[in-house]
Every structure is written in C-alpha cells, then in structure tokens.
Amino acid sequence: MDSPLLKKLMQFSDFSDEDKHLINDLASERQSEYGAREDIVREGEHSPDIHIVISGLACRYKHLEDGSRQIMAFLVPGDPCDSEIFILDKMDHSIGTLAPSTIASVSGARMKELLLNRPSIALAFWWNTLQDEGVLRERIIDEGRRDAYSRVGFLIYEIFVRMRAFGAIDRERFDFPVTQVDLADATGLTPVHVNRMLKQFREENLLAVDGKTWTVLDPAALRKAVKYEASYLHLDRAKREPDSEAGQRIKGLI
Amino acid sequence: MDSPLLKKLMQFSDFSDEDKHLINDLASERQSEYGAREDIVREGEHSPDIHIVISGLACRYKHLEDGSRQIMAFLVPGDPCDSEIFILDKMDHSIGTLAPSTIASVSGARMKELLLNRPSIALAFWWNTLQDEGVLRERIIDEGRRDAYSRVGFLIYEIFVRMRAFGAIDRERFDFPVTQVDLADATGLTPVHVNRMLKQFREENLLAVDGKTWTVLDPAALRKAVKYEASYLHLDRAKREPDSEAGQRIKGLI
DNA sequence: CGATTCATTGACCGGGATCAAGAACCGTGG
DNA sequence: CCACGGTTCTTGATCCCGGTCAATGAATCG
Numbered sequence: 171m172d173s174p175l176l177k178k179l180m181q182f183s184d185f186s187d188e189d190k191h192l193i194n195d196l197a198s199e200r201q202s203e204y205g206a207r208e209d210i211v212r213e214g215e216h217s218p219d220i221h222i223v224i225s226g227l228a229c230r231y232k233h234l235e236d237g238s239r240q241i242m243a244f245l246v247p248g249d250p251c252d253s254e255i256f257i258l259d260k261m262d263h264s265i266g267t268l269a270p271s272t273i274a275s276v277s278g279a280r281m282k283e284l285l286l287n288r289p290s291i292a293l294a295f296w297w298n299t300l301q302d303e304g305v306l307r308e309r310i311i312d313e314g315r316r317d318a319y320s321r322v323g324f325l326i327y328e329i330f331v332r333m334r335a336f337g338a339i340d341r342e343r344f345d346f347p348v349t350q351v352d353l354a355d356a357t358g359l360t361p362v363h364v365n366r367m368l369k370q371f372r373e374e375n376l377l378a379v380d381g382k383t384w385t386v387l388d389p390a391a392l393r394k395a396v397k398y399e400a401s402y403l404h405l406d407r408a409k410r411e412p413d414s415e416a417g418q419r420i421k422g423l424i
Numbered sequence: 425m426d427s428p429l430l431k432k433l434m435q436f437s438d439f440s441d442e443d444k445h446l447i448n449d450l451a452s453e454r455q456s457e458y459g460a461r462e463d464i465v466r467e468g469e470h471s472p473d474i475h476i477v478i479s480g481l482a483c484r485y486k487h488l489e490d491g492s493r494q495i496m497a498f499l500v501p502g503d504p505c506d507s508e509i510f511i512l513d514k515m516d517h518s519i520g521t522l523a524p525s526t527i528a529s530v531s532g533a534r535m536k537e538l539l540l541n542r543p544s545i546a547l548a549f550w551w552n553t554l555q556d557e558g559v560l561r562e563r564i565i566d567e568g569r570r571d572a573y574s575r576v577g578f579l580i581y582e583i584f585v586r587m588r589a590f591g592a593i594d595r596e597r598f599d600f601p602v603t604q605v606d607l608a609d610a611t612g613l614t615p616v617h618v619n620r621m622l623k624q625f626r627e628e629n630l631l632a633v634d635g636k637t638w639t640v641l642d643p644a645a646l647r648k649a650v651k652y653e654a655s656y657l658h659l660d661r662a663k664r665e666p667d668s669e670a671g672q673r674i675k676g677l678i
Numbered sequence: 679c680g681a682t683t684c685a686t687t688g689a690c691c692g693g694g695a696t697c698a699a700g701a702a703c704c705g706t707g708g
Numbered sequence: 709c710c711a712c713g714g715t716t717c718t719t720g721a722t723c724c725c726g727g728t729c730a731a732t733g734a735a736t737c738g
Contacts, residue, residue, distance in 0.1 A: 234565065240564065242564050300508050307516070357568070358569060604717065615717085617694055635703095
C-alpha cells in the first residue's frame with residue numbers, strides 16, 4: 171500500500187521499486203495522532219524532525235499582534251510540512267492541524283541520508299518546494315487582485331486540483347475539513363463574507379457542501395468562474411516526461 | 425571590488441577568498457543593460473541562463489486576464505532572479521525591470537558546476553531561496569490582514585531593511601526607482617490610494633521622497649507604525665554564527 | 679438535554695475603489 | 709531656450725464591496 175507521501179512525490183518523479191520502498195518506510199517509521207487545532211511546529215522553534223501529513227488537514231499559519239490569524243497554505247495528505255528545517259534554525263511561521271490528523275515524523279539524519287544518496291528522491295522534494303512557492307505566489311495574486319468571490323472559489327478549486335492530482339477525489343467529491351473561519355483566515359476575508367460567497371456558489375450550482383465533504387458540481391464552470399489557471403502547480407510535467415530536457419538537467423545536477 | 429551578488433550572498437555565508445573570486449567572476453562574466461520596463465524572462469519561457477540584478481531594480485510579476493498586474497517581489501541589486509530554472513522548464517511568472525538596470529547572465533552549466541563543487545556557495549543560494557519564500561509569506565500576511573497604511577509602509581520598510589543589509593543605505597537614504605503605479609501593483613491597492621498613504625507618511629514626518637530617492641526619516645517610528653517584524657528575512661543568523669548548530673547541519677548536508 | 683461551537687442572515691457603515699481634472703515633471707525636437 | 713506631448717503625481721467627489729455588529733438556527737458534544 172502506497173503511503174500518501176509516495177503518492178504525492180510520484181507526481182514529480184518516477185521511482186525505482188527500491189526508492190518506493192524507502193519512501194514508504196520513511197513515512198511509516200514514526201506516526202503520531204493529533205487532534206483538531208493542535209500545533210505541530212510553533213513559530214520560533216526548531217525541530218530535529220521533518221513532518222509529513224498522512225491523513226487529515228494541516229496548515230501553515232502565523233498569528234499577528236492584533237490576534238488575527240493568517241493561513242498561508244493548506245497541507246493535505248502527502249504534503250511535507252517543513253523540509254526547510256535543515257537550513258533555518260527557527261521556523262518563521264507555525265504549522266498546525268485544522269482537523270484530527272496523522273502526522274509522520276522523520277529524523278533529520280534519516281532525511282539527509284536519503285537526499286544525499288537518492289537523487290530521484292531529492293529531486294522530488296526539491297520540486298515540491300518549488301510547487302509550494304508557486305502556490306504562495308498565486309495566493310498573493312489572489313489576495314491582491316481578485317474579489318471575494320474569486321478568492322473563495324479559487325481556493326476551493328486549488329484544493330480540488332491538488333486533491334485530484336493526489337488521487338483523493340471520488341466523483342468530484344473530496345474531504346476538506348475546514349470551518350468557514352479557517353477559510354476566512356486563509357482568504358483574508360471575514361467569516362460572514364465567506365459564508366455569503368459560499369451561498370452564492372451553492373445557488374449557482376457550482377459547489378455543494380455536506381459537512382466536511384465538498385463537491386465541485388461543475389468543475390469546468392467553477393474553473394471559469396474564478397479564472398483558475400493551474401500552470402503554477404507544475405503538475406503533469408515532471409512525471410509524464412521523465413526524460414524531458416528539464417528532467418535531464420536536474421538529474422545531471424544532483 | 426565586490427560584486428553586488430557577492431555582497432548579497434555574504435549575508436548568508438562566509439566565503440574563502442577563492443569562493444569570493446568565483447562569485448565575482450560569475451557575476452561579471454556576461455552583463456547586459458536593460459531599459460526601464462523590459463522583460464528579462466517571460467512567463468512560459470525557459471531560459472538556459474540564470475540572471476542576477478547588478479544595478480537598478482527588477483521585479484517578479486504576473487499579468488492577469490483582466491489586464492491588471494501583480495508584482496510579487498522586488499529584486500534589488502545582488503538578487504538572483506531565477507535560480508529555480510534548473511528544475512522547472514517553464515517560468516510560472518515573468519521577471520522584468522522597473523528602472524534601467526544591469527543584469528548579469530550566468531550559464532546554467534557554470535552555475536551547476538559551482539553548486540556541485542562549492543558547498544558554501546550552494547548553501548548561500550539555498551538560503552537565499554528560503555529568504556525569498558519568507559518574503560512571499562510575509563506579503564500574504566501583508567495583503568490579507570493589514571490596512572492600506574500598513575501595507576504601503578511595510579513594503580517601504582522592507583526594502584529599506586534589505587537595502588541596509590546589502591549596504592546600499594546612506595544616512596537612511598536609498599534609491600528605489602519605482603512609480604506609484606508600481607507600488608500599487610505590488611500592494612494590491614490603487615495608485616490613487618497609494619498616493620494618499622504616502623502623503624500621510626510624509627505629513628507624519630516618517631518618509632521623504634525626492635525623485636527616486638527615499639529617506640526613512642525615523643526608522644524606529646516607521647517600524648512601529650507599520651508593525652514591522654523582520655525575523656522572516658533570516659538575516660544576521662547564518663553569517664554571524666557560521667558555526668551555529670544550523671550552520672553545521674547545513675555544511676554536513678551539502 | 680444545556681453548552682458551546684459553527685453556520686446563516688439582515689442592517690448598517692466605512693475604507694478603499696472609481697471617476698475626473700489639474701499640476702508637476704519629464705525627455706524630445708524645433 | 710522654449711514649446712510640446714506624455715508620463716507621473718496630486719486632490720476632490722462619489723460609490724460600492726466587504727467589514728462590523730447583532731441575532732437566530734443548526735449541529736456537535738459532554
């Protein structure tokens with residue numbers, strides 16, 4: 171059974187059976203359960219471990235002086251949380267769960283060994299970092315230039331696409347256990363206004379929400395309505411064209 | 425004479441004289457002049473070269489369907505523009521000049537060689553990437569949670585701090601050749617409102633602008649007024665504590 | 679079941695957008 | 709040197725998107 175981490179990394183790189191084994195071991199070595207709203211790593215701390223979301227939902231966030239919270243990224247199953255911890259000795263933001271979650275811990279030493287000896291794994295992690303950066307940039311555009319309607323819809327659609335790439339979509343339905351307050355903290359809107367926008371999406375038959383299960387009723391229409399454009403996720407390229415020019419470039423580099 | 429690139433990278437790492445030489449050579453190998461508002465790399469393109477700002481000012485930006493532009497980051501002298509090009513084979517955003525600038529080009533092959541053989545240089549570039557990510561995250565907070573006044577002030581103050589770290593500040597004065605339209609595109613405000621906020625900073629004797637030269641009249645007061653908090657830049661740590669735990673961790677890794 | 683969190687809706691308000699019109703500042707050519 | 713056309717900056721008047729405040733349901737959980 172493939173671990174979520176492997177499923178995620180397979181978006182970026184092709185692995186030998188041995189690599190797959192190593193990745194699966196990595197993620198199953200040490201897992202812990204978290205409740206909703208618990209911190210995994212706190213701003214200012216340094217952890218000797220790297221964390222990976224196995225199930226549930228986590229986020230990168232930061233508290234501001236005035237008490238408000240800004241969610242900067244959602245971390246879904248398969249997402250590594252803090253692979254940058256090798257370099258920085260203090261986190262400049264916190265990572266916490268939004269729903270009950272299983273989180274895998276990998277010792278820095280173990281990780282280091284893998285990155286050094288397994289180019290294709292190092293490559294996949296590197297690629298993952300760049301995808302994260304792309305997501306961050308897109309969020310800036312989102313907040314800077316889009317109205318509330320597009321902002322909310324864009325966020326939902328992005329999660330939908332990431333879930334689909336990961337394989338966690340069943341007939342346009344997926345689990346996304348956030349509250350409207352969480353969505354507000356992520357979009358920079360108020361919970362009240364998020365609610366109004368969701369209502370509108372429901373009335374337009376673009377979205378349905380049942381508890382924590384979301385359904386994109388008409389993906390093409392939603393995509394168009396919020397002007398979603400996914401190149402920044404850099405999906406489909408690496409994996410489908412392992413021998414592309416870019417692929418060679420990287421393999422040579424590592 | 426140290427190149428801007430070396431000055432920038434020296435924020436992150438200590439170099440041997442030989443390393444310094446290599447970095448200086450890197451940046452002086454091939455330089456070209458750009459006018460204001462010219463693209464260096466365009467979204468969707470792949471360039472075989474990595475670019476570094478030597479003088480002037482550039483930015484990462486993206487055009488939206490509706491014609492508006494979002495500036496996601498400013499690139500000041502010493503900043504590498506696109507070191508991620510090894511991995512991605514298409515840029516997911518554009519890089520362009522805002523003012524007449526000198527840009528150095530480094531061939532991917534040359535860069536690759538350096539990263540492979542010079543751990544301390546690779547480390548500095550890696551650190552730089554993480555700083556970029558921190559800046560991106562801070563911008564998200566900026567746009568998501570702060571009002572127009574703080575947004576504009578924060579941006580100016582950040583440039584001020586980065587310029588100071590780089591050594592381009594003379595008695596709180598620095599060159600920042602942007603128009604108010606550029607600031608609007610970076611903050612997600614309208615040019616009109618940026619103008620009003622700048623007027624306020626001037627009236628409060630926090631800022632003075634003379635042409636393209638900016639003066640932070642009272643750094644402490646401005647910092648306080650916009651609630652600036654700089655840990656995300658990860659300055660001062662790496663360099664001042666080259667043998668810190670983090671330093672060792674990284675040197676071991678590379 | 680109370681109690682607490684979460685979703686929903688309405689009434690009202692304000693920060694920033696929009697529209698518009700001058701003023702100041704260019705580089706350029708006569 | 710000045711006249712010019714084009715940016716860029718500045719300011720006022722008005723409007724609207726999204727925030728704020730508040731009250732009521734709905735759902736979840738000891």
